[in-house]
Amino acid sequence: MSETIVPKINKFIMTLLRRSFIRMGVLPFLIILAAIIFTSLSSNFLSVRNILNVTRQSTYLIIVSMGQMLALLTGGFDLSVGTIIAVSSVVGAMAMAAASSMFPGAVVLAIVIGLLAGLLAGLTIGAINGIGVSVFNVNPFMMTLGMASVGFGIALYLTGGIPVYGMPEQFSNIFGFGMFLGVPTPVCITALLAVIMFILLNRTRIGRYFYAIGGNIKASSLSGINTRWNLFLAYLFCSGLATISGLLLTARLETGEANIGASMPLESIAACVIGGVSLRGGVGRIDNVILGAFFIGLLQNGMNLAKIESYLQTVVIGLLLIFAVITDQLRQYLIAKSQD
Amino acid sequence: MQERRDQTQQKQLLLKLEGICKQFPGVLALDNVDFDLREGEVHVLFGENGAGKSTLINIVAGSLRPTSGKLIYRDKETHFSSVHSARKIGISAVFQEFSLIPQLTVTQNLFLGVEKTRRGLLDQKTMNLQAKEILNKLGFQLHPAAKIMSLTRAEQQMVEIAKAFSSELSILILDEPTASLTERETERLFELINQAKSRGVGVIYITHRMGEINRISDRITVLRDGRYVTTLDTGTISDVDLVELMTGRVIDHIFPKIRYNPGETLLRVENLVTEDRSVRDASIEVKKGEIVGMAGLVGSGKSEIMRACFGIEGIRRGDIYFEGQRINKITPASMMKHGVFYVPPDRRIEGLLMMRAVRENISLSALDISRLSIGSFFLRTQKEKEMVQELATQMQLSPPKVERMVGHFSGGNQQKVMLAKVLTRETKLFIFDEPTVGVDVGTRAAIYEFIRDLCEAGAAIVLVSSDLPEILHLTNRAYVFYRGKIQAELQGDDITEKNVLLNFFEQDAA
Numbered sequence: 032m033s034e035t036i037v038p039k040i041n042k043f044i045m046t047l048l049r050r051s052f053i054r055m056g057v058l059p060f061l062i063i064l065a066a067i068i069f070t071s072l073s074s075n076f077l078s079v080r081n082i083l084n085v086t087r088q089s090t091y092l093i094i095v096s097m098g099q100m101l102a103l104l105t106g107g108f109d110l111s112v113g114t115i116i117a118v119s120s121v122v123g124a125m126a127m128a129a130a131s132s133m134f135p136g137a138v139v140l141a142i143v144i145g146l147l148a149g150l151l152a153g154l155t156i157g158a159i160n161g162i163g164v165s166v167f168n169v170n171p172f173m174m175t176l177g178m179a180s181v182g183f184g185i186a187l188y189l190t191g192g193i194p195v196y197g198m199p200e201q202f203s204n205i206f207g208f209g210m211f212l213g214v215p216t217p218v219c220i221t222a223l224l225a226v227i228m229f230i231l232l233n234r235t236r237i238g239r240y241f242y243a244i245g246g247n248i249k250a251s252s253l254s255g256i257n258t259r260w261n262l263f264l265a266y267l268f269c270s271g272l273a274t275i276s277g278l279l280l281t282a283r284l285e286t287g288e289a290n291i292g293a294s295m296p297l298e299s300i301a302a303c304v305i306g307g308v309s310l311r312g313g314v315g316r317i318d319n320v321i322l323g324a325f326f327i328g329l330l331q332n333g334m335n336l337a338k339i340e341s342y343l344q345t346v347v348i349g350l351l352l353i354f355a356v357i358t359d360q361l362r363q364y365l366i367a368k369s370q371d
Numbered sequence: 372m373q374e375r376r377d378q379t380q381q382k383q384l385l386l387k388l389e390g391i392c393k394q395f396p397g398v399l400a401l402d403n404v405d406f407d408l409r410e411g412e413v414h415v416l417f418g419e420n421g422a423g424k425s426t427l428i429n430i431v432a433g434s435l436r437p438t439s440g441k442l443i444y445r446d447k448e449t450h451f452s453s454v455h456s457a458r459k460i461g462i463s464a465v466f467q468e469f470s471l472i473p474q475l476t477v478t479q480n481l482f483l484g485v486e487k488t489r490r491g492l493l494d495q496k497t498m499n500l501q502a503k504e505i506l507n508k509l510g511f512q513l514h515p516a517a518k519i520m521s522l523t524r525a526e527q528q529m530v531e532i533a534k535a536f537s538s539e540l541s542i543l544i545l546d547e548p549t550a551s552l553t554e555r556e557t558e559r560l561f562e563l564i565n566q567a568k569s570r571g572v573g574v575i576y577i578t579h580r581m582g583e584i585n586r587i588s589d590r591i592t593v594l595r596d597g598r599y600v601t602t603l604d605t606g607t608i609s610d611v612d613l614v615e616l617m618t619g620r621v622i623d624h625i626f627p628k629i630r631y632n633p634g635e636t637l638l639r640v641e642n643l644v645t646e647d648r649s650v651r652d653a654s655i656e657v658k659k660g661e662i663v664g665m666a667g668l669v670g671s672g673k674s675e676i677m678r679a680c681f682g683i684e685g686i687r688r689g690d691i692y693f694e695g696q697r698i699n700k701i702t703p704a705s706m707m708k709h710g711v712f713y714v715p716p717d718r719r720i721e722g723l724l725m726m727r728a729v730r731e732n733i734s735l736s737a738l739d740i741s742r743l744s745i746g747s748f749f750l751r752t753q754k755e756k757e758m759v760q761e762l763a764t765q766m767q768l769s770p771p772k773v774e775r776m777v778g779h780f781s782g783g784n785q786q787k788v789m790l791a792k793v794l795t796r797e798t799k800l801f802i803f804d805e806p807t808v809g810v811d812v813g814t815r816a817a818i819y820e821f822i823r824d825l826c827e828a829g830a831a832i833v834l835v836s837s838d839l840p841e842i843l844h845l846t847n848r849a850y851v852f853y854r855g856k857i858q859a860e861l862q863g864d865d866i867t868e869k870n871v872l873l874n875f876f877e878q879d880a881a
Binding site: 233234235236237239240242243246247249250251252253254255256257309313314 | 681683703704707708713715720721722723724725726727731735736738739744747748749750752792
């Protein structure tokens with residue numbers, strides 16, 4: 032009796048696993064696997080405090096990944112997100128420091144000036160990326176790689192490689208360490224951005240056009256879509272999100288730095304790919320991308336708790352990215368097979 | 372005649388296919404097809420688009436594997452795992468879609484995969500010499516060092532043919548090889564085929580042209596809807612009977628009766644020259660309530676002129692008037708606002724977002740109209756769903772799942788999705804560019820009825836087609852293009868196969 036039931040249960044579990052893999056991709060499995068491994072390595076891992084901590088730490092990557100997703104959806108990518116973070120951090124911090132020394136009493140004014148300056152700097156890089164890709168048909172790889180070098184150079188030139196101090200304390204108190212209704216401000220801002228992004232991608236024309244352009248740019252153009260304008264917007268929005276992330280990081284670090292964000296291009300692309308965004312464009316869901324970025328944060332936190340050296344951590348992230356791409360191929364194959 | 376028959380029968384069997392079936396997702400492309408090829412004969416495969424000819428030759432050439440059935444080459448059952456393994460035993464194919472690498476030169480393409488080497492390095496000199504030899508032998512005036520992308524379509528066709536002839540041949544497959552060749556080049560090709568025949572090469576030849584069948588073939592196998600109909604000796608059947616065999620009982624029903632009611636002029640094109648000169652000095656006129664055909668060879672300008680009117684091809688000179696007004700800004704978006712809709716010929720390349728749902732594909736070009744959007748930003752997703760569901764039912768999409776990926780539907784249903792798109796907007800002029808390429812007979816009939824309904828409802832329709840029967844049966848006026856120029860304008864009863872074909876080629880040759 033039990034001899035016939037066991038294979039049946041096994042078969043049932045296998046089909047269930049297979050179905051959920053086809054539906055959701057590899058990510059849920061990875062999160063469960065990571066949770067099991069890290070919990071067994073460190074008792075602190077699953078504590079509420081640690082999970083909250085991971086969430087807060089992940090926000091910066093989540094925001095950048097949402098931007099990266101837009102570039103990927105249109106069939107390109109943005110390698111300059113790290114530079115955008117650095118430039119916005121440096122320019123924002125310098126402007127804020129200058130403003131606060133000029134008008135010592137007006138803290139809010141100084142913060143606003145700093146934020147606007149940072150935003151302007153970041154969006155400028157995004158606009159140049161967008162113009163290069165959409166108007167001059169430069170390959171997104173070369174365009175954003177080139178701008179990454181330009182931006183990084185500017186950030187270093189402006190600061191001489193030294194961190195920028197002199198921002199009002201309140202800036203960090205609010206945007207770096209502050210709480211809103213008991214939730215860290217960065218988490219609140221990320222949640223708000225996630226909602227906006229969800230609406231943008233699923234309920235607006237622009238979002239639909241991003242998917243369409245990545246799906247088939249010629250067909251989109253023949254359907255009357257202004258592909259240039261929408262491609263431009265994708266890179267502009269991407270830089271906007273990276274800039275917000277950069278300014279929030281600046282608040283957290285209490286200094287403007289040219290060296291932050293170097294790992295962001297790889298990590299944000301990894302988060303998107305693990306979250307099921309197609310590198311060929313046209314496919315991807317915002318909720319999965321957020322989960323993908325969260326997973327990378329979880330992994331880094333877990334490895335820290337397990338006292339894995341930070342140099343080795345980058346090895347793990349890189350391997351994971353490749354693994355995600357391979358499993359995605361497998362998933363596409365299974366999807367095609369199950370549809371026959 | 373009797374003599375020729377005896378001769379061919381004595382010749383040895385090269386290839387025999389028995390009970391070949393090929394199942395694609397949703398379509399049975401070949402259903403139990405038999406075919407055989409003897410040494411030194413030209414065997415024509417005859418059938419409509421979608422009859423299974425291409426699938427069959429792809430199986431022989433090793434690029435597709437049959438779902439079931441036997442393939443016997445020289446009395447031995449064989450399986451081709453790839454084009455390469457078919458090539459090794461001397462099976463070469465010239466497909467309509469070229470297998471050339473545009474960035475490489477003629478020589479490099481001719482020797483692709485069989486490069487000559489000397490001490491481990493490429494032997495450029497020998498290869499260039501041999502390439503020149505091959506081209507001279509074939510009588511093609513091509514420069515071996517020219518890059519493929521700098522050649523015309525006809526020249527690329529020659530390279531493709533040269534490639535097939537450059538290796539040791541036992542079976543040669545030619546898929547409409549003369550489609551873009553001139554009269555002279557065609558003659559030369561026929562000579563080559565005759566030479567190959569005398570060396571014992573078996574040729575499988577696909578063509579739609581009666582004249583070619585009678586001139587060079589020995590036997591004809593007719594396919595219809597993926598099934599084997601019959602095999603005949605050339606000369607034992609009249610052209611009319613052959614066409615009837617090809618189309619079968621469907622011929623009466625497939626083309627609907629259309630009531631034309633030409634009204635005021637909607638589109639007027641004057642002396643149009645495109646940026647790449649694929650259209651030179653062409654003027655046309657399209658009226659409401661009529662179907663205007665655009666006939667000609669591939670690359671003759673018949674498609675390019677309409678693409679220029681929709682803003683896809685650059686315009687060097689010429690004027691376009693719509694509803695009497697001269698149009699200055701010609702982009703797809705602006706033309707759609709005027710009420711023009713262009714349905715492109717290739718679903719995969721220009722038509723659909725294969726990995727997106729049917730819903731998103733159908734509504735894509737109508738997201739800016741007020742029925743589907745709130746302001747210029749937000750979408751009415753519920754309204755969108757309702758509209759798409761309605762259209763899917765109307766077009767008899769099967770299965771009727773609008774959230775399913777378009778890429779997972781059969782070719783015919785993908786075509787229906789493309790056509791459903793045109794119904795999402797208010798449109799006055801419909802341009803259909805090869806609307807029935809690669810769809811089965813049933814869907815074809817449905818598409819023709821679809822076009823008829825649009826026409827009878829008063830819309831203006833332009834039908835660009837390489838399929839002659841479509842031009843003959845569906846249009847009330849037709850322009851025939853040759854090398855970018857309008858060779859003839861035919862009306863009503865003057866649109867006959869003879870009149871159209873006459874103008875496909877140079878006037879002096881005809």
